Amino acid sequence: MIARSLAAIFCCLTAFGSLTGVARAETGIASVYGYDGQKTANGERANPRGMTAAHKSLPFGTMVTVVNKKNGREVTVRINDRGPFIPGRIIDLTPAAASELGFSGLAPVQISVNGG
Numbered sequence: 001m002i003a004r005s006l007a008a009i010f011c012c013l014t015a016f017g018s019l020t021g022v023a024r025a026e027t028g029i030a031s032v033y034g035y036d037g038q039k040t041a042n043g044e045r046a047n048p049r050g051m052t053a054a055h056k057s058l059p060f061g062t063m064v065t066v067v068n069k070k071n072g073r074e075v076t077v078r079i080n081d082r083g084p085f086i087p088g089r090i091i092d093l094t095p096a097a098a099s100e101l102g103f104s105g106l107a108p109v110q111i112s113v114n115g116g
Contacts, residue, residue, distance in 0.1 A: 028090035030066060030109040032098040033083065040081035047094065054081035054092035055111075063114040066091060068101040070108060075100040 033054065035046040042060040044052075053064065058079045067074040077097050084092045091111055098104060 025110060025112040026090050027069075027108070027110045029088050030068075030091045030093055030098070030101070030103075030107050030111075031084055031086070031089050032095055032104060033092040035094075042080045044080050046081075049096045050094055051075065051077045051097050051100075052080045052094055053077040053097060054083035055079045055090070056082060056084075058113065064091070064111050065114055066093065066097070066101060067110045067112075068103060068107050069110060071102050073101050076114065 035048045038046060040046055040052070041054070053066070055062075055064070058064065060079055062079045063076055064079060065074055065076050075093075075097050077093065081092070084090070089106075091109065093101070095104075098107075101107060101109070
């Protein structure tokens, strides 16, 4: 009986973790996205000099460390937008954040959620 209860609890916790869409670490391609003065998905004004980023599913306000796998440079950004919507890309960065990472187009990166 206890074993069944524990198994049920484990299944529920596992399902909840996957439903939240919060990945603890991801590897893929980062891109720099352009700004045309519009608002981001969370309602902020886009700021190309800010340390912010777009992610498909992480909650707005999540702090993420992004590491450029080519040169080891890293930056911490705050998720304030949605995207990228191109297969293989996992995060869109502001020009300022990409500059800190040492790239201006596309780069292989690993991202991890801070404080998790």
